[in-house]
Amino acid sequence: MTYRYTVLGSGRQGVALAFDLAKNGEAELVRVVDSDEKVAERAVRRLKKLTKGTKCRFEAARCDVAKRKHVRAALDGAQVALSAVPYRFNAQLAEWAIESGASFLDLGGNTAVVRKELALHKRAKKAGVSIVPDCGLAPGLGNHLAAHGIASMDTPQHVHVRCGGLPEKPVGPLGYKLVFNFLGLWNEYRGEAEFLRGGKRVRVPTLTELERFESSNFGALEACVTSGGTSTCPQTWEGKLESFDYKTIRYAGHWAQIRTLFELGFMDERFEARDGSEFEPRALTQKLFEEKLAFPDVRDVVLLRVLVRGTHARQPLDLQYDCFDRHDESTGFTAMERTTAFPAALVAHFQARGLIEPGARPLETCVPALQYFDELPRHGITVRLSRSSGV
Structure with a gap:
């Protein structure tokens, strides 16, 4: 067929x-x-x-x-x-x-x-x-793996998804290269995320709750709340799971710099100065990111970890899913494109x-x-x- x-x-x-x-x-x-x-x-x-x-x-x-x-x-x-x-x-x-x-x-x-x-x-x-x-990476593949873990145990309770597309080494002022559309990145970095906590849906501001993330490939990294990664999972599993959350992984220091850009207004769609003049900071930031963070000679990697915790056959059980992907030299597809x-x-x-x-x-x-x-x-x-x- x-x-x-x-x-x-x-x-x-x-x-x-x-x-x-x-x-x-x-x-x-x-x-x-x-x-x-x-x-x-x-x-x-x-x-x-x-x-x-x-x-x-x-x-x-x-x-x-x-x-x-x-x-x-x-x-x-x-x-x-x-x-x-x-x-x-x-x-x-x-x-x-x-x-x-x-x-x-x-x-x-x-x-x-x-x-x-x-x-x-x-x-x-x-x-x-x-x-x-x-159906992409996060949301997408991360949610699929969460669903697999939930289906694989009698009483799932907690799901924690951590994901990041990174350069293979820290580059540039943000330790980052732009691996997908800037507006998609901007969308993830702003607003609020929807999580499950205590079995109920809650809203959590983006760029908060910084945590250490240990990678066997890169050592100590940082993960932070971003929007969209949980998609509809908190609604689907409200009352069935105790928690479901998502954070994005970056090299250490990235999140502090991104918060500074937001606080200074570089990510605002429109800004009106005291003299009454108006301009679009985000449009400038987009151009700068696309020009300054391209790094075409630096390959990318993708890290994805999904941890599902609960009980099975009346015994505590953790299921951890780890995906680590690199740029494919044979096809030219980046890790972000592949995953x-x-x-x-x-x-x-x-x-x-x-x-x-x-x-x-x-x-x-x-x-x-x-x-x-x-x-x-x-x-x-x-x-x-x-x-x-x-x-």
């Missing part, structure tokens, strides 16, 4: 999604679209070189994802659509996917947008398609095979957790699972 997919967006993640679908998603056709047709054509040329020997066909096309007519044309004949465009488009794209009779997933990052997508449940179910938001796109492509393959029921549901409730974990290594993502008696 072969399947037809459309990838919306031909940037870093879009190309990685298309690659994994062609290699591991039983793809007959992967249509890669972008607002700039030349970008889509360049992506297809690269994909053809990377996937020699596969039977998958690639198509490139222009598509403005803000225009219904464009999106409907891009989804024509596709069984699954994958969004690799900024999160602000995803709710509308999910609606148009339902109209087109295609299942849909995205890489997420904004829980408010996700809830708009989940509100499409009845329409998706009636159309016989599935909508699965937030974001490949797990999402696996969800799309589940959708294409009809393993996810029609409707719009959070991934932690609709993706078969045990089967997903079993199939993940086929997509080149290695997760080490450690079991120990809880304390």
Whole structure:
């Protein structure tokens, strides 16, 4: 059995999604679209070189994802659509996917947008398609691993997710290189996170609750509260778990500097000076980050740890999932591209095979957790699972 997919967006993640679908998603056709047709054509040329020997066909096309007519044309004949465009488009794209009779997933990052997508449940179910938001790395893979741990013990109680995309060594003034879209990073660093504490949902300000994180590869790092990483998990497991939280990992010192930038207003969308003049600090900061924190010669790494604590067979049990990934020199895909796109492509393959029921549901409730974990290594993502008696 072969399947037809459309990838919306031909940037870093879009190309990685298309690659994994062609290699591991039983793809007959992967249509890669972008607002700039030349970008889509360049992506297809690269994909053809990377996937020699596969039977998958690639198509490139222009598509403005803000225009219904464009999106409907891009989804024509596709069984699954994958969004690799900024999160602000995803709710509308999910609606148009339902109209087109295609299942849909995205890489997420904004829980408010996700809830708009989940509100499409009845329409998706009636159309016989599935909508699965937030399928990237964190949220995404981290939530899958949490769901696997929860499904693997009798009485799960606590889940702690820690994740970070880092340069392989500290670089620049922030000890950081920009490994994905600046606006996605800005979105994570601001606002509030939603956690479970004492079995109830709570709001926690970002850039707070700094903690030490020990890595066997990098030693002592720091983790801090950021937004979006828990996605809908606190709502899903409210009253079932005692706690569920998420923090982002960085090299020591990064968070203090980021807090300074926020406090000085460098991350504000708009600022009005005392003389009445107005300007957009964030726009300047974005340009500076993109120019000064690119470090193209420095490879990236991804660290992900998920700890699930509870009891099984009346005995305390800790399940710890560790993923450590590096830039792949053979394909050119970064660690962030690999760990974001490949797990999402696996969800799309589940959708294409009809393993996810029609409707719009959070991934932690609709993706078969045990089967997903079993199939993940086929997509080149290695997760080490450690079991120990809880304390």
